[in-house]
Amino acid sequence: MNCNTPTDVTFSFTGFAQRGGRTDHHKDGWGIAFFEGLGLRHFVDHLPACDSPVAELIQRYPIKSRNVIAHIRRATQGVVARENCHPFVRELWGHYWVFAHNGDLQGFHPRLHGAFRPVGDTDSERAFCWLMQEVAKSHAGVPSVAELTLTLRELVPQVAQHGPFNFLLSNGQALWAHCSTNLVHVERRHPFAHAQLQDEDLAVDFSHHTSPNDRVAVVVTAPLTTNEHWIAFAPGQLRVFVDGERVG
Amino acid sequence: MNCNTPTDVTFSFTGFAQRGGRTDHHKDGWGIAFFEGLGLRHFVDHLPACDSPVAELIQRYPIKSRNVIAHIRRATQGVVARENCHPFVRELWGHYWVFAHNGDLQGFHPRLHGAFRPVGDTDSERAFCWLMQEVAKSHAGVPSVAELTLTLRELVPQVAQHGPFNFLLSNGQALWAHCSTNLVHVERRHPFAHAQLQDEDLAVDFSHHTSPNDRVAVVVTAPLTTNEHWIAFAPGQLRVFVDGERVG
Numbered sequence: 001m002n003c004n005t006p007t008d009v010t011f012s013f014t015g016f017a018q019r020g021g022r023t024d025h026h027k028d029g030w031g032i033a034f035f036e037g038l039g040l041r042h043f044v045d046h047l048p049a050c051d052s053p054v055a056e057l058i059q060r061y062p063i064k065s066r067n068v069i070a071h072i073r074r075a076t077q078g079v080v081a082r083e084n085c086h087p088f089v090r091e092l093w094g095h096y097w098v099f100a101h102n103g104d105l106q107g108f109h110p111r112l113h114g115a116f117r118p119v120g121d122t123d124s125e126r127a128f129c130w131l132m133q134e135v136a137k138s139h140a141g142v143p144s145v146a147e148l149t150l151t152l153r154e155l156v157p158q159v160a161q162h163g164p165f166n167f168l169l170s171n172g173q174a175l176w177a178h179c180s181t182n183l184v185h186v187e188r189r190h191p192f193a194h195a196q197l198q199d200e201d202l203a204v205d206f207s208h209h210t211s212p213n214d215r216v217a218v219v220v221t222a223p224l225t226t227n228e229h230w231i232a233f234a235p236g237q238l239r240v241f242v243d244g245e246r247v248g
Numbered sequence: 249m250n251c252n253t254p255t256d257v258t259f260s261f262t263g264f265a266q267r268g269g270r271t272d273h274h275k276d277g278w279g280i281a282f283f284e285g286l287g288l289r290h291f292v293d294h295l296p297a298c299d300s301p302v303a304e305l306i307q308r309y310p311i312k313s314r315n316v317i318a319h320i321r322r323a324t325q326g327v328v329a330r331e332n333c334h335p336f337v338r339e340l341w342g343h344y345w346v347f348a349h350n351g352d353l354q355g356f357h358p359r360l361h362g363a364f365r366p367v368g369d370t371d372s373e374r375a376f377c378w379l380m381q382e383v384a385k386s387h388a389g390v391p392s393v394a395e396l397t398l399t400l401r402e403l404v405p406q407v408a409q410h411g412p413f414n415f416l417l418s419n420g421q422a423l424w425a426h427c428s429t430n431l432v433h434v435e436r437r438h439p440f441a442h443a444q445l446q447d448e449d450l451a452v453d454f455s456h457h458t459s460p461n462d463r464v465a466v467v468v469t470a471p472l473t474t475n476e477h478w479i480a481f482a483p484g485q486l487r488v489f490v491d492g493e494r495v496g
Contacts, residue, residue: 038367039330042290053309061301082287090339094365115363117342119286 001068002175003216004243008062011204015224018199019072020049026072029085032058033098034065035172040096044085067170071100083120088128090116093142095171099128102221103164103180127159145174149240149248152176156238166221175241177219179233185219186228195225215244249316250423251464252491256310259452263472266447267320268297274320277333280306281346282313283420288344292333315418319348331368336376338364341390343419347376350469351412351428375407393422397488397496400424404486414469423489425467427481433467434476443473463492
């Protein structure tokens with residue numbers, strides 16, 4: 001989620017958490033990271049999201065953030081363990097960077113000679129460390145969103161040739177989303193509509209919770225609601241969101 | 249806390265959390281990090297620990313870990329904000345490193361030319377980034393606990409000359425604790441005793457919750473219990489704990 005006003009994810013996360021073991025098979029751990037100012041709150045749990053006391057806290061305790069990345073895991077590579085739960089976090093240039101991956105990279109073992117090494121044994125964390133290493137080499141300090149997007153457009157295909165590489169990346173300033181196989185996004189803005197969750201019998205009228213200037217973009221592998229306009233990504237497409245709006 | 253068997257911190261944290269705004273004035277945010285295998289769980293909140301829903305979760309949901317670092321903050325340098333909540337986390341050599349500081353460093357602005365930059369504006373995160381930078385320069389990969397201790401004994405006085413530098417540092421393998429002004433530790437082992445919390449009317453008989461081989465070391469700025477043998481650090485002393493036992 002990327003927004004122009006700090007927004008809580010209570011509604012979307014409620015549907016999303018059901019896919020972590022109940023309405024879907026992504027039951028091998030989950031995690032969520034909220035940017036708050038420059039800081040970050042990062043929650044991970046190895047329990048399925050639908051059963052996790054930590055997930056229950058997130059649904060109960062509205063944390064307002066402009067950039068949130070959440071992930072439910074179905075283990076393809078790497079054991080079910082804390083160190084393999086997404087999203088992953090690293091610091092670069094005095095900013096936190098958060099990354100979550102859906103997919104399966106085969107034979108991706110790049111040379112990691114920089115400051116970023118995986119802690120666990122997933123293809124995903126390896127890909128994140130490599131991206132961070134290459135981004136760090138490409139710029140002397142935090143680049144503009146447009147510049148970083150250009151760099152990512154060069155780097156990403158080198159990973160994506162190894163297999164499905166749907167990912168979300170944020171430094172708290174923008175949200176980058178890359179699609180290999182399946183990713184959709186929706187932009188919510190004035191006039192806000194009524195939305196019905198796909199995975200749980202729950203509806204919300206966003207107009208009761210928002211002001212006319214609020215803008216929220218949500219990117220996900222499969223639509224979370226049944227009555228909103230979700231726009232599918234093309235394979236190989238990288239989209240960029242700033243202040244709740246697609247900018248690239 | 250450093251232990252030889254994954255142990256929950258429910259009892260100690262209950263007393264500790266009271267100092268975050270109730271029995272003590274450390275009310276400007278708090279945080280806790282649990283190593284689980286190579287992975288890490290990291291919770292921070294800007295609310296006083298005594299009122300925080302996240303702290304309430306920690307007291308209710310026993311997370312078992314062999315290395316835990318917790319911190320309650322009273323802001324001396326840096327605003328009250330998420331990015332300034334301890335403990336801080338960085339990755340080096342494919343391991344997470346966790347750091348929390350009690351104290352106040354004056355005029356400490358080292359040259360940070362390495363891979364570690366502060367995200368917030370505290371003296372504490374600056375000191376952590378400098379320690380990580382210098383440790384990274386001193387060793388090609390994860391050193392032994394004894395080697396890293398030698399390196400820290402050389403580095404720490406360069407920071408400590410700037411002011412109180414009580415800190416805890418862990419890479420999940422050992423716990424390093426340095427005292428400038430006030431730090432005490434206790435080692436709990438067989439036969440386990442009854443303990444009475446200092447800050448809340450709560451007692452526990454550890455023998456009901458442990459096996460004879462369990463060993464737990466707890467390091468804190470002021471004793472958490474009224475009837476255990478807490479051993480004060482000398483000013484300038486760095487102690488090292490592995491598997492619930494002091495090794496240096």
